Amino acid sequence: xxxxxxxxxxxxxxxxxxxxxxxxxxxxxxxxxxxxxxxxxxxxxxxxxxxxxxxxxxxxxxxxxxxxxxxxxxxxxxxxxxxxxxxxxxxxxxxxxxxxxxxxxxxxxxxxxxxxxxxxxxxxxxxxxxxxxxxxxxxxxxxxxxxxxxxxxxxxxxxxxxxxxxxxxxxxxxxxxxxxxxxxxxxxxxxxxxxxxxxxxxxxxxxxxxxxxxxxxxxxxxxxxxxxxxxxxxxxxxxxxxxxxxxxxxxxxxxxxxxxxxxxxxxxxxxxxxxxxxxxxxxxxxxxxxxxxxxxxxxxxxxx
Amino acid sequence: xxxxxxxxxxxxxxxxxxxxxxxxxxxxxxxxxxxxxxxxxxxxxxxxxxxxxxxxxxxxxxxxxxxxxxxxxxxxxxxxxxxxxxxxxxxxxxxxxxxxxxxxxxxxxxxxxxxxxxxxxxxxxxxxxxxxxxxxxxxxxxxxxxxxxxxxxxxxxxxxxxxxxxxxxxxxxxxxxxxxxxxxxxxxxxxxxxxxxxxxxxxxxxxxxxxxxxxxxxxxxxxxxxxxxxxxxxxxxxxxxxxxxxxxxxxxxxxxxxxx
Numbered sequence: 376x377x378x379x380x381x382x383x384x385x386x387x388x389x390x391x392x393x394x395x396x397x398x399x400x401x402x403x404x405x406x407x408x409x410x411x412x413x414x415x416x417x418x419x420x421x422x423x424x425x426x427x428x429x430x431x432x433x434x435x436x437x438x439x440x441x442x443x444x445x446x447x448x449x450x451x452x453x454x455x456x457x458x459x460x461x462x463x464x465x466x467x468x469x470x471x472x473x474x475x476x477x478x479x480x481x482x483x484x485x486x487x488x489x490x491x492x493x494x495x496x497x498x499x500x501x502x503x504x505x506x507x508x509x510x511x512x513x514x515x516x517x518x519x520x521x522x523x524x525x526x527x528x529x530x531x532x533x534x535x536x537x538x539x540x541x542x543x544x545x546x547x548x549x550x551x552x553x554x555x556x557x558x559x560x561x562x563x564x565x566x567x568x569x570x571x572x573x574x575x576x577x578x579x580x581x582x583x584x585x586x587x588x589x590x591x592x593x594x595x596x597x598x599x600x601x602x603x604x605x606x607x608x609x610x611x612x613x614x615x616x617x618x619x620x621x622x623x624x625x626x627x628x629x630x631x632x633x634x635x636x637x638x639x640x641x642x643x644x645x646x647x648x649x650x651x652x653x654x655x656x657x658x659x660x661x662x663x664x665x666x667x668x669x670x671x672x673x674x675x676x677x678x679x
Numbered sequence: 680x681x682x683x684x685x686x687x688x689x690x691x692x693x694x695x696x697x698x699x700x701x702x703x704x705x706x707x708x709x710x711x712x713x714x715x716x717x718x719x720x721x722x723x724x725x726x727x728x729x730x731x732x733x734x735x736x737x738x739x740x741x742x743x744x745x746x747x748x749x750x751x752x753x754x755x756x757x758x759x760x761x762x763x764x765x766x767x768x769x770x771x772x773x774x775x776x777x778x779x780x781x782x783x784x785x786x787x788x789x790x791x792x793x794x795x796x797x798x799x800x801x802x803x804x805x806x807x808x809x810x811x812x813x814x815x816x817x818x819x820x821x822x823x824x825x826x827x828x829x830x831x832x833x834x835x836x837x838x839x840x841x842x843x844x845x846x847x848x849x850x851x852x853x854x855x856x857x858x859x860x861x862x863x864x865x866x867x868x869x870x871x872x873x874x875x876x877x878x879x880x881x882x883x884x885x886x887x888x889x890x891x892x893x894x895x896x897x898x899x900x901x902x903x904x905x906x907x908x909x910x911x912x913x914x915x916x917x918x919x920x921x922x923x924x925x926x927x928x929x930x931x932x933x934x935x936x937x938x939x
Binding site: 579580581593597678 | 733736738757758760762763764766767768770772773774783784786787788815816817835
């Protein structure tokens, strides 16, 4: 109870602020519609209202407030509208339907998971190289850092175009953009993790005359696990962003990114917001799954 | 050098190059350790006692002089697994059980599974930890963890045990108990032990030979052959002989200090 009450309070405040924000955001549209339907609006005429502040309009037309939460195409949809849309496009639709968010979510998720696997594998390999080779440390690490300073939104179309020209399309380009975002936290985390054993631990292995492969498998790799999991949690969220961004420049017809794009083409704000929430829920679920695995593994390893 | 010599150091020098200029960690250090000796190294920090131990194990390279272990270079001796090294921290792997930790050197050295198990059983008995093989390090007290780390050093039957302040982080009562146990273990196994400490009673109680060192540059100022009998109950620390040896150690430490 001591946790639940504050958590619910914060949630309630957010929802209340959201509802409150809908009023000034949507009031102009509501008044235009109301006037067209024959209602008395103050001041009359969309032209006169244009230059008035939203708050002034709300004060003069308080009857319009409930309608700001019910518009078909609001500037800012109300929470229950987004929740309804989410419900209708997940539970109420067959998952094979082109309008089902489960279907679109799966398209994005499959690219995310593939990209995450590639990114994690690549990240671990690079980290091992960086830790064991001074040349790689000096040559690869700067490029890895530079790679993350380029905005992905600028790079994604080029990756897709280049891959398309060599005949690669479908899930692979999206997965590669995903991997591009997710390998970096894994490299940074694993380099730190593989270097985490202290001098005493390394000296102990030297007194056994252990090979560096033995040092890797028996000491460095197990020691790096807490760092790996932290990186994986950042990496999987980045992977999802990558997959969504990868869907934007191609005009893809399926995936959460495609839903966002279609929503913005047709002014379907409710659809945009529900796709955004679907992405957030998906990311939260993926991170939560990793957290559970992390807890189990680290507990078993006596490191939690 | 006769057959009983285990460590033979002659005129060892070791200079570390640091940003503040060279530091003489060891100067002109000569010492012979015989088979079955229990040698303590005592002195203030910076006197080179740990460095000397590390040179014996080929964890540091001397910049001058010679050292042999079992008649060969320390590097060679390490290759033939002559050293069991115990550090100040137990350094057990949290993801391995106590038995798993003791098996670590055995796995690295390629012992058979059966040999590993036999070894684990016998060393757990030596350090009085029978029945704890299946426990994880966090389930054990600090003193028990340190005993487990000694067991790990004993597991592959190295004949030289190098101990770098192994009980430094433990409280007095646990320390007394472990000192007593260590003496028993030494007598039973006939190992050669080099033991770094900065506790005078610990050094006098344990050793057959006490090496007093002093800093800047790190050097040996006195080597005391202990007159105490092999059999040493804890009460021996109140005897006149014990107090006399302790006094001589203290004098040696003070003499090294005055020169600064």
